[in-house]
Amino acid sequence: MPSASVTAGAAAPLLEMHGIVKNFPGVRALAGVDLDVRAGEVHCLLGQNGAGKSTLIKVLAGAHQPDAGMITWRGEPVQFRNPQVAMSLGIATIYQELDLVAGLTVADNIFLGRERSRFGIARPAPANEAAGELLARLGHPEIRPTAEVGSLPAAAQQMVSIARALSQDAKLIIMDEPSAVLDNEEVQHLFEVIRDLTGDGVAVVYISHRLEEIRQVGDRITVLKDGRTVATGLPARDTSTRQVIELMTGRDIEYVFPDRRAVAAAEPLLSVRDLGLRGTFRGVSFDVAPGEVVGLAGLVGSGRSEILETVYGARKATTGTVTVAGRRLRPGSVAAAVSAGVGLAPEERKSQALLLGDAVYRNISIASLARFARGGFLTGGSEKDAAREQVRALDVRPADVTREVRTLSGGNQQKVVLARWLLRDCRVLLLDEPTRGVDVGARSEIYALIRDLADRGVAVVVVSSEIPEVLGLADRVLVISDGSVVAEEPADALDEHAVLDLVMEGTVGSRQRDGRQQATAAPHEGDVA
Known part of the structure; x- marks a missing residue:
């Protein structure tokens, strides 16, 4: 090149x-x-x-x-x-944690602080036109300058941030x-x-x-x-x-993943049946046994993250069921999922998983506060002692549990999220981009932690944009394309090219199915889901 x-x-x-x-x-x-x-x-x-x-x-x-x-x-x-x-x-800076204002439009974010005006009156039309030209230059003319940034997916928000840098000459x-x-x-x-x-x-x-x-x-x-x-x-x-x-x-x-171990035959700990979320994914079914790591592979926007969030109850499924150890979970209830032993480490750990201004110990204990309460009051000593055990076990650095979690590196912040669910004794762990923004040294430690959790009998589901990571960590892989499972194979039966081929074939097949459905659908408003 x-x-x-x-x-x-x-x-x-x-x-x-x-x-x-x-x-x-x-x-x-x-x-x-x-x-x-x-x-x-x-x-x-x-x-x-x-x-x-x-x-x-x-x-x-x-x-x-x-x-x-x-x-x-x-x-x-x-x-x-x-x-x-x-x-x-x-000098323009595009930070990893995007500093966009969710309630403002795309154009407003691009020209924030440099608003186009005449006689002190804002002129949105020229700003919208200029924003559209910048986004077209980036290959994303579909991002509307008048759309609220908070309504856009993460990838589109990244493009808006890049467009803002370009606008500054x-x-x-x-x-x-x-x-x-x-x-x-x-x-x-x-x-x-x-x-x-x-x-x-x-x-x-x-x-x-x-x-x-x-x-x-x-x-x-x-x-x-x-x-x-x-x-x-x-x-x-x-x-x-x-x-x-x-x-x-x-x-x-060495760039190696922990060795896989044979998963003993057992009843599934997590069972997902015909799960669907209108407009996002449909007909998703899979089982995860105790000690098994299942990977979801697919492109950004394929529905991978949304599947995890729906299993966790952060989104309410429109079809299907989620069962943990034979207990059917109430759709759209995080409390029910956590009570059943399900934990989620989300993709955006800083905005969705961590209380950045709070101490490390509180971020670890927050899912288990009831066990540290006496007469309606938290006992800080026992809470900190329990967090210290997890910090030592996971080698979180620095080991000061009273330190604000915002001061930790990305890899150590991810360990804090994992420590939360270890303290909770979760039985099912859902990991969305577990090594995003994590360096190679910390990655190997997180890979070892995931495998260790599986060896303890935890059922693990991993989503990653890096296909080699999914293949290296998982025992079994589900390939997701356009909101559907297009293949399910043992991880050692796939390679990166095979996964991408399945994704592309699934995308084409999905579009063909959608086209046939549109061609045969009766033209009645009531027929549209």
């Missing part, structure tokens, strides 16, 4: 950061970081969770002020005293895990947009835990570890995965 920028190697530095230090109470987040970015290149920033990547880009975006070090922009020393200064110089765009919620086709289109940008001289700082993406889109690599630069300027396409992992972790980690 051609380089994302043929001139990147000869270009002078657009941005230089030397010896950047940033301290927080009790923590040195950055201990001397060096980074230089050239106009027209894709510079990939790598490191484990907690290495300092997020803090560094917040310094670059003007959200944090460094305690030491120097930053130069186009050869001149500069201080990003606030985000407005960074934006005025042409940016000279440097920072992209933090931009592909995390995109399917493969959308990722490839994103790469085309990036190549167009770098061809126009725009620099991109690209952060991703998916090392295969780095070779596709990157020019050079900088690796952070423990708040320091351990390598910089490495060629993205010629640096081996093993070398990158060794630099990130300080040790050699």
Whole structure:
């Protein structure tokens, strides 16, 4: 594949950061970081969770002020005293946790703070037109500028955030895990947009835990570890995965999944029968035995996450049943699911699973508060002691259970979510994108935790956008396409190409079925479900 920028190697530095230090109470987040970015290149920033990547880009975006070090922009020393200064110089940031305003329209979000007006009166028509042009450039003309952002799926919201960066006439765009919620086709289109940008001289700082993406889109690599630069300027396409992992972790980690163990014949612990959610998925049936890991594979938008949420009761099924250990669950009742021993680790852990401003111990104990209540009051000591046991068992770092959970890295936040359900002694665990935004070192730990849970007799269902992850973790795989199960096979009987072929065949078949149904349907309003 051609380089994302043929001139990147000869270009002078657009941005230089030397010896950047940033301290927080009790923590040195950055201990001397060096980074230089050239106009027209894709510079990939790598490191484990907690290495300092997020803090560094917040310094670059003007959200944090460094305690030491120097930053130069186009050869001149500069201080990003606030985000407005960074934006005025042409630096745009797309954060992993999207900072969009759910109640505003797409166009309003794209031009937030830069509203188009005349004589002090807002002019929505020009903003809508400009927003439509930006979204068409990104290959998503179907996203309406007048739609509320909160009504859009995650992938569409990501595109809106990218459109906002493009609208700022940016000279440097920072992209933090931009592909995390995109399917493969959308990722490839994103790469085309990036190549167009770098061809126009725009620099991109690209952060991703998916090392295969780095070779596709990157020019050079900088690796952070423990708040320091351990390598910089490495060629993205010629640096081996093993070398990158060794630099990130300080040790050699093999990319392997825990060994599968034979699942003993047993009555299903979880039984899903003909489950459907109008307009999203239909006719989904599967069983999960104690100790078994079942994976749901499919593209973004296929209905995978919605299936998990419906089993958990966060969505009310329109058809079908969910049974746990012979007990039929009440549709649309999270309380009934949790009482029966079902736990969910959702895709958006920060917004859907964690109380970011609360302590680690409270995030672990929140599903089991009744066991810590005495006379209607919580006993904080026992609550913290129970959380400490889980923190030790899962090696959550740092091990301080009174620390705010927002200060933990992505991998350790995911461990806190898992600890919640371990403390609850859940029998069925539903995992939606369990390693999203998690570095390679923490991934291997989470994989081992999932397998350990299965070995204890927990029935596990895993959804992941990364097909190799589903195939590596699961004992059995259901392939989902357009809201239907199109195949069910042992994981070792499939590979990535076979899964994608099944997805594509299922999509075509679904469209053909929908076409036949529309052609034969009687034209009466009452016939439409």
